[in-house]
Amino acid sequence: MTGDMEESENPPLTEFAELHGCSCKVGQGDLEALLREAGLDRADDDLLFGVGEDAFARRLREDLALVGTVDFFTPIADDPYDFGRVAACNAASDAFATGATENLTCMVVLALPRAITDCAPAIIAGMADVLEDVEGTVAGGHTTMNPWPIAGGAVTATGDPGQFMTTAGAQPGDRLYLTKPLGTQPAMGAHRVRNGEFGDSVRDVTDRGIGDIAADALDWMTTPNRDAARVARAYATAATDVTGFGLCGEARVLGSRSGVGVEITRLPVIDGTPALSRLFGYGLEDGESAETSGGLLIAVSPEHTATLEDEFAERGVFVREVGRVTDGTGVRLREPEIDPVRL
Amino acid sequence: MERVDVTGEVCPRPALIVRDRLGDLDPGEQLLVRGDYPPAEENLRRTCRKHGFEVSGESDGGEDFELTITVTDEAASE
Numbered sequence: 001m002t003g004d005m006e007e008s009e010n011p012p013l014t015e016f017a018e019l020h021g022c023s024c025k026v027g028q029g030d031l032e033a034l035l036r037e038a039g040l041d042r043a044d045d046d047l048l049f050g051v052g053e054d055a056f057a058r059r060l061r062e063d064l065a066l067v068g069t070v071d072f073f074t075p076i077a078d079d080p081y082d083f084g085r086v087a088a089c090n091a092a093s094d095a096f097a098t099g100a101t102e103n104l105t106c107m108v109v110l111a112l113p114r115a116i117t118d119c120a121p122a123i124i125a126g127m128a129d130v131l132e133d134v135e136g137t138v139a140g141g142h143t144t145m146n147p148w149p150i151a152g153g154a155v156t157a158t159g160d161p162g163q164f165m166t167t168a169g170a171q172p173g174d175r176l177y178l179t180k181p182l183g184t185q186p187a188m189g190a191h192r193v194r195n196g197e198f199g200d201s202v203r204d205v206t207d208r209g210i211g212d213i214a215a216d217a218l219d220w221m222t223t224p225n226r227d228a229a230r231v232a233r234a235y236a237t238a239a240t241d242v243t244g245f246g247l248c249g250e251a252r253v254l255g256s257r258s259g260v261g262v263e264i265t266r267l268p269v270i271d272g273t274p275a276l277s278r279l280f281g282y283g284l285e286d287g288e289s290a291e292t293s294g295g296l297l298i299a300v301s302p303e304h305t306a307t308l309e310d311e312f313a314e315r316g317v318f319v320r321e322v323g324r325v326t327d328g329t330g331v332r333l334r335e336p337e338i339d340p341v342r343l
Numbered sequence: 344m345e346r347v348d349v350t351g352e353v354c355p356r357p358a359l360i361v362r363d364r365l366g367d368l369d370p371g372e373q374l375l376v377r378g379d380y381p382p383a384e385e386n387l388r389r390t391c392r393k394h395g396f397e398v399s400g401e402s403d404g405g406e407d408f409e410l411t412i413t414v415t416d417e418a419a420s421e
Contacts, residue, residue: 198356201362280355281358281385283389
């Protein structure tokens with residue numbers, strides 16, 4: 001593992017793409033317009049859920065359903081093995097966000113510029129190691145040449161449909177929880193420019209080392225959401241994972257599909273990232289910064305919050321209450337408390 | 344008016360380049376920023392707003408944008 005963010009001998013992968021990690025995702029409005037134009041904005045009666053959710057689910061038996069999703073993106077880390085780990089963790093996260101955590105199987109999606117095809121084994125090894133950690137497996141894949149490096153996978157998993165979570169179902173009064181701190185985009189942005197002409201600029205704005213901040217970000221991006229999902233699915237009224245749209249963007253999706261409003265009162269952040277975000281204009285303190293392989297955003301009825309918090313603590317899984325579900329529509333930030341988190 | 348072109352620059356560099364150039368200017372002076380990537384425009388508008396600069400200008404409806412950033416007393420005192 002290269003979680004200490006030391007220099008590697010591999011070419012810096014992030015230099016091969018202009019967008020990094022989940023920030024390469026098509027914008028929320030553009031995606032909704034695309035689905036409308038393609039006629040894919042209606043529910044499919046053959047599925048438990050599908051378009052618009054993190055994954056699809058098809059019932060196989062009364063107590064068993066197949067969940068499938070695909071997710072891939074450009075490098076967020078320079079090291080191929082780390083890139084693979086983040087990519088696998090992020091792809092699996094869309095299945096976990098539904099509560100399906102069993103029989104996890106990944107078909108690798110990999111595309112690389114010709115100059116760095118020798119990175120492929122390390123990327124796939126990183127993916128395989130993460131999947132093994134969650135009792136999953138790499139079952140094949142598809143590899144092509146592409147100007148920008150891309151890695152990810154088509155992931156399937158199974159679960160009990162009675163415990164599935166979607167973005168619809170949150171009720172006014174529910175509490176909102178987040179299972180990873182925010183700030184991966186400014187952390188990795190600072191890491192990319194740390195050695196160049198702007199090295200001093202990024203070091204000057206925070207009293208925490210850029211290497212430490214980026215190492216924390218990498219650890220969070222490679223932490224699977226499986227254990228969080230296994231607790232959440234017993235109690236959540238709605239859930240999603242936080243990725244390229246940022247916390248507020250994902251909360252907006254959850255609110256819109258549940259027909260409710262969302263109020264954000266706390267922002268857990270990787271310590272050191274708010275100052276970097278202000279420098280880069282990323283909007284972390286407004287909940288707008290893109291996240292890569294972020295945590296689950298979970299809505300829970302107030303009667304279950306104490307049990308949920310206890311179970312997260314018992315399993316040693318990070319969780320913070322970040323707000324609540326309200327009547328109305330849209331997402332409001334109510335002078336959110338910035339909660340710095342260090343590993 | 345001072346000018347800077349961040350066309351082709353990858354985030355977070357546009358914000359850092361613009362910040363450096365603004366540091367050389369006095370209150371009342373303006374910097375014209377040209378670029379070609381909408382998220383960079385959004386990030387520039389946001390970071391300028393947070394630091395008290397005035398921002399005007401619009402994108403051409405496509406990818407390209409042109410922003411005029413005015414140094415204020417508030418921004419200069421930061």
